[in-house]
Amino acid sequence: MNEVIIRSTDQQDFMTHVGEGRASVWQWAPGIELAFREEGVGWGIALNIQRSAQRPNLFSDTLKRRFEDIESFDGYYICLDGQHTFVIWHALPDELRSSDTLEQILTQVLELAGLKH
Incomplete structure (x- = not known):
């Protein structure tokens, strides 16, 4: 399957x-x-942080935040892919695609990684 992925120019476009x-x-x-x-x-929505942009302790700090606040970060999955890209993924079925829910997920995925939105 060859999926066409659109490159968004900004948050609103995305x-x-x-x-x-x-x-x-x-x-x-x-x-x-x-x-x-x-x-x-x-x-789903994925936050992908390339190896060159990863700060020290990113993986352990993110796991700590994830498990210190299990309820807030329920449904967020953390991994490294085959290229050592750090990934945080959250399912996004049709019923969760409202702008308010999407904004909340974007904020939380960045917060979980220790980034400011």
């Missing part, structure tokens, strides 16, 4: 594409991007 159910990626900062696309388990 949120519009997500609301329309169109795969999109937005560079939040150098080496850091937010992506919306369909994975094997369904549609």
